Amino acid sequence: MSDNEYTPTSKAGKWFNDRLPLLTLANHLTDYPTPKNLNYWWTFGGILTFCLITQIVTGLTLAMHYIAHADMAFESVEHIMRDVNYGWLIRYIHANGASMFFLAVYIHIFRSLFYGSYKAPREIIWIIGIIIYLLMMAAAFMGYVLPWGQMSFWGATVITNLFSAIPLVGEGIVTWLWGGYSVDNPTLTRFFTLHYLIPFLILGLVVLHIWALHVPGNNNPVGIDVKKPSKDTVPFHPYIVIKDTFALLMFMIVFAFFVFYTPNILGHADNYIEADPLVTPAHIVPEWYLLPFYAILRSVPDKLLGVIAMLSAILILAALPWLDTSKIRSAVFRPLYKQFYWILVADVLILGYVGAMPAEGLYLLVARVATAYYFLHFLVILPVLGLKEKTLPIPLSITEPILGGTANLATARNKESSIK
Amino acid sequence: MKNFLRILSLIIVFLATPLSSQAAEKVEYLKTDWSFKGLFGKFDRGALQRGYQVYTEVCASCHSMKYLSYRNLAEKGGPEFTEQQAKAIAASFDVTDGPNSDGEMFTRPGKLSDKFVMPYENVKAAQAANGGAYPPDMSVLVKARGGGVDYIYSLLQGYDDPPVGITLDEGVHYNKYMYGNKIKMSNPLSDGLVEYSDGTNATVEQMSKDVTTFLMWTAEPHLETRHQMGFKAIVYLIILTILVYFSMKKIWSRVETEV
Numbered sequence: 001m002s003d004n005e006y007t008p009t010s011k012a013g014k015w016f017n018d019r020l021p022l023l024t025l026a027n028h029l030t031d032y033p034t035p036k037n038l039n040y041w042w043t044f045g046g047i048l049t050f051c052l053i054t055q056i057v058t059g060l061t062l063a064m065h066y067i068a069h070a071d072m073a074f075e076s077v078e079h080i081m082r083d084v085n086y087g088w089l090i091r092y093i094h095a096n097g098a099s100m101f102f103l104a105v106y107i108h109i110f111r112s113l114f115y116g117s118y119k120a121p122r123e124i125i126w127i128i129g130i131i132i133y134l135l136m137m138a139a140a141f142m143g144y145v146l147p148w149g150q151m152s153f154w155g156a157t158v159i160t161n162l163f164s165a166i167p168l169v170g171e172g173i174v175t176w177l178w179g180g181y182s183v184d185n186p187t188l189t190r191f192f193t194l195h196y197l198i199p200f201l202i203l204g205l206v207v208l209h210i211w212a213l214h215v216p217g218n219n220n221p222v223g224i225d226v227k228k229p230s231k232d233t234v235p236f237h238p239y240i241v242i243k244d245t246f247a248l249l250m251f252m253i254v255f256a257f258f259v260f261y262t263p264n265i266l267g268h269a270d271n272y273i274e275a276d277p278l279v280t281p282a283h284i285v286p287e288w289y290l291l292p293f294y295a296i297l298r299s300v301p302d303k304l305l306g307v308i309a310m311l312s313a314i315l316i317l318a319a320l321p322w323l324d325t326s327k328i329r330s331a332v333f334r335p336l337y338k339q340f341y342w343i344l345v346a347d348v349l350i351l352g353y354v355g356a357m358p359a360e361g362l363y364l365l366v367a368r369v370a371t372a373y374y375f376l377h378f379l380v381i382l383p384v385l386g387l388k389e390k391t392l393p394i395p396l397s398i399t400e401p402i403l404g405g406t407a408n409l410a411t412a413r414n415k416e417s418s419i420k
Numbered sequence: 421m422k423n424f425l426r427i428l429s430l431i432i433v434f435l436a437t438p439l440s441s442q443a444a445e446k447v448e449y450l451k452t453d454w455s456f457k458g459l460f461g462k463f464d465r466g467a468l469q470r471g472y473q474v475y476t477e478v479c480a481s482c483h484s485m486k487y488l489s490y491r492n493l494a495e496k497g498g499p500e501f502t503e504q505q506a507k508a509i510a511a512s513f514d515v516t517d518g519p520n521s522d523g524e525m526f527t528r529p530g531k532l533s534d535k536f537v538m539p540y541e542n543v544k545a546a547q548a549a550n551g552g553a554y555p556p557d558m559s560v561l562v563k564a565r566g567g568g569v570d571y572i573y574s575l576l577q578g579y580d581d582p583p584v585g586i587t588l589d590e591g592v593h594y595n596k597y598m599y600g601n602k603i604k605m606s607n608p609l610s611d612g613l614v615e616y617s618d619g620t621n622a623t624v625e626q627m628s629k630d631v632t633t634f635l636m637w638t639a640e641p642h643l644e645t646r647h648q649m650g651f652k653a654i655v656y657l658i659i660l661t662i663l664v665y666f667s668m669k670k671i672w673s674r675v676e677t678e679v
Contacts, residue, residue, distance in 0.1 A: 036677045040424040078487045078560065081642075088642045089649070107428075234675055242668045243679060249661040256657060260650020261459070264563055272564035272639075273556075282599075 028214070033233035034240050035220035037398045041111040042218070043247030044104050050248055051101040052206065056199050058094040066146065068192035070185040073148035074274040092263040098140050099266045100255050102289035105133060109317075114341055116329030117219040123321040125212040130318045132205050137290065137314075139198040142191040144287060149271030154284045156183045156191070162297075165304040182277060222398055223330025232398040283358060291355030292348050296374070298359040299367040309371065316378050323378055325386030333392040337385055344377050447597055449570035450577060452629055456636060459651055462644050463637055468499035470616050471634025474627050477614050479558065482550060482605075484538045487559035488638055491532040497644040498637055506532060513537045551591040553604035562632070562639040569632050571597065576628035579607040 006027040008014045017023040065084050067076040080087035109129070112118050118126035141159060145152045160177050164170040179186025217228055226232045234240070258266070266288060270281045286294050296313050300306035316323075331338040351370045357363040455464040472493065475485070490510035493501045501509065510530035515537060518525035530537065539555075540546035547554050556564070565571045574597040582594035588602065595603045609624045616622050637643070672679045 036675055075487070082487060082492075088640075088646065092646075238671050239675070242664065242671050246661065246664045246668050249657055249664055253654060253657045253661065256650065256653050260646055260653065263646075269564055269566045269568075272560045 030235065030237040031229075032214060032236040033217065033226075033229035034236050035218055035226050035232060035398060036234045036239070037220050037222060037232075038218065038240070038243075039221055040247055041107065041114075042220075043244050044108040044111065046244035047104045047248050047251050048101070048108060049206065050251075051097060051104055052199065052202060055094060055097050055101060056203070058090050058097065059196070059199065061090050062094055063196060066192075068146070068189050070148060070188055070275070073146060073188060077147045089259070092259045096255065096258045096263060096266060098143060099287070099289065100251070100258070101136065102140070104251070105136065106289070109133070110345060113320075113344070114331045114338075115219055115221060116223055116324070116326075116331070118321045119324065119329050120321065121216045122213075122219060125209060126321060127318050128205055128209045128212060130314070132202055132209065133317075134314060135198050135202050135205070139195055139202070140287065140289065142195040142198070144271075145188065145191045146195060147271060148188065148275045150273045150275055150279070150281050151268045151271040151284070153183060153275035153277065154281055155286055156187060158284055159286075160187070162303075162307050162310075165307045167304070184277075219329060220398065221330060221332065222395060223328065223333070224394055224397070226398060230397075285356055288352065288356070291353075292351035293355075295351040295355035295367045296371045298355075299364065299371040313371075313374060316375070320378065320382075324382045326389065326391070327386075328391045328394065330394075333394050334385075334389055335392065336389045340377065340381055340385065344374075347373050347377070447574075449567050449574040449597065451570065452573060454569060454633070454636075456633070456643055459647065461647055463497070464633060465500055466618060466620075467630045467633040468637055469501065470618065470620060470627075471630040471632070471637075472499050473616065474609075474614055474631040475558070475634055478608050478627075479631065480536075480539060482539055482546070482555040483558045484540070484546075484555075485536040485558050485638060486538060487557075488536045489532070490530060490534055490536070492641060494532070495641070498641060499634070503532075510534060551604055555605070558635060558638065560639045562635045567597075569636050572635060573628050573632045575603075576609055576631070577624055 006024045008017050008023050013023055062080060065076065065080045065087065067073060077091070080091050082088075084090075112126065112129075141155070145156045160174055160183065163177060164174045166173060175181060177187070178184065179190060217226065220226060229235075268285065268287075285291070293310050293313055297306045297310040300309045326334060326337065328334055331341055347370050350366065351374065354363045354367040354370065359367065455462060455467070475483075490506055490513075493499055493509060494503050494506035510532055513530040513534075514527045515530045515534050516525055517528050520526055540549065543554055562568055562572060567574070575595060578595040578597035580594055580596055582588055582601075586594065586601070588594060592602050592604060593606055594601055609627050611623050614622050614627065620626060640646070668679055
């Protein structure tokens with residue numbers, strides 16, 4: 001992967017490295033040439049790694065005390081909150097950690113959308129990312145079921161029932177998923193098993209995500225290919241390490257504020273009521289990070305089509321590298337795309353808002369318009385825009401606009417030819 | 421950096437708006453000065469002890485408290501009864517234990533390690549005694565209601581004659597703050613209902629505040645530790661962030677790019 005071959009200086013190091021090139025890998029990771037103009041939106045990759053590790057560590061600890069049984073799950077969570085040493089801290093970190101994880105992943109995804117990080121040659125990184133995102137949603141949903149509160153139970157009922165929309169085999173699939181004729185103990189135990197498994201699948205995919213990233217190297221705010229290593233890059237260590245640490249610490253302050261001062265604000269009060277199959281809550285709402293997709297689901301009057309719309313809303317992202325026909329990556333040089341980008345951000349936020357509201361009247365109308373626009377953005381606006389848009393001239397290198405004081409292509413070209 | 425912070429704060433404000441506007445749509449709850457709110461919020465020890473008295477003399481006849489043990493009453497951050505007091509409280513309850521070596525269940529005075537004694541044998545018995553409505557367990561009640569402490573505090577003072585046009589069935593009462601305004605629980609409090617051992621005047625408002633404080637503690641027994649630890653953790657993180665910021669500036673000064 002690295003351009004220069006690395007040889008350990010010590011004899012023992014060389015002996016080991018010849019057999020297992022771990023030292024070469026470590027050297028690659030520290031030397032990894034990174035564009036020096038990365039802004040703070042690029043720090044969320046590191047933050048997400050931190051989130052994953054935090055969830056795994058706190059999750060392992062919780063699993064030591066949690067009992068996956070319909071009659072005991074709720075009580076065991078209260079046992080963790082009351083009697084396990086610092087159990088309340090571990091659980092609040094885990095519960096709020098899920099929200100922080102999604103906050104970070106949404107910023108990470110929208111950063112990619114703005115700077116065109118999904119475009120060639122980074123399509124595989126992007127698609128692995130989408131799979132990670134899907135697995136995250138599965139893990140979060142199943143994790144929310146484990147405390148066996150009212151929202152756990154009814155959320156699980158609503159979401160698993162979506163599969164019944166599949167023609168012919170739907171009902172059978174739902175029974176198979178439940179392990180019975182309703183959400184019950186078998187559902188809880190399998191959800192616990194899968195909730196425990198998925199984070200490790202995510203971890204594996206994160207390794208692939210980073211590996212795939214290290215082949216072409218990072219995209220950057222200017223969105224141009226960077227020669228590596230060159231004046232445009234800095235070694236990952238210490239430059240990016242220290243910057244990521246700084247950003248991570250700021251993120252942790254926000255995280256700590258939620259954990260210590262408003263640990264339940266992102267959850268739903270009904271989940272502190274033990275699951276009761278005979279009492280349906282007034283409003284069944286998923287966690288905030290799933291609300292945009294919930295809004296899309298409910299905005300379609302037909303159940304099957306609603307499920308298809310919801311799934312397509314996520315899967316359409318995987319086709320993004322081919323739907324966006326523009327050769328220019330960064331929105332900085334795409335004046336029209338930039339405006340549509342912000343409209344999309346607003347559209348998704350609106351979907352999230354109406355997803356939390358009852359599906360009726362004006363809310364339903366807004367949800368339908370926003371859903372239609374969501375698909376319009378990806379299926380019509382992006383392909384057409386790439387062909388029609390007049391883009392701004394892009395600089396030849398990252399250093400150029402800074403040194404030359406202009407983003408003008410002609411002057412940059414002249415300068416380059418005069419250097420040669 | 422500035423641009424980044426500006427956009428980030430805009431998004432957070434946008435995300436936070438629906439949360440606060442949702443709360444504003446509901447009935448305005450009665451407000452009081454809760455001692456446990458804020459960065460350094462702590463429970464008022466007197467209120468917790470009085471609240472326990474209200475719970476045990478009024479609420480406990482119908483509402484269980486199944487996740488609490490008598491030992492909790494003497495633990496730090498709670499009502500902090502002395503161990504002797506907590507032992508005496510526990511001993512005042514009859515606990516069913518067993519089976520003994522003859523295979524018989526027997527009754528003995530409570531111990532610190534016992535869970536709070538349940539008012540009813542089971543859910544069905546509780547429903548039968550309360551006109552079909554199950555009096556919810558109070559251990560995490562505050563966290564299980566949208567309005568939290570303000571809701572419980574208001575509900576206890578929200579009993580009123582029904583406005584014209586609302587007819588109530590037998591055994592149903594009108595409450596301004598109840599969801600749908602109809603509640604099966606009759607007004608539990610009246611002035612002077614309990615006699616506080618510390619001489620505090622037992623008005624409905626006072627008892628509501630005390631018992632709600634107590635319920636906040638039963639729902640969040642580690643709230644004080646959480647606030648203290650949170651303050652230390654955040655101060656530590658801020659100092660570390662500042663140090664790392666200057667290290668970052670120093671390291672990046674070798675490159676002409678701004679960070």
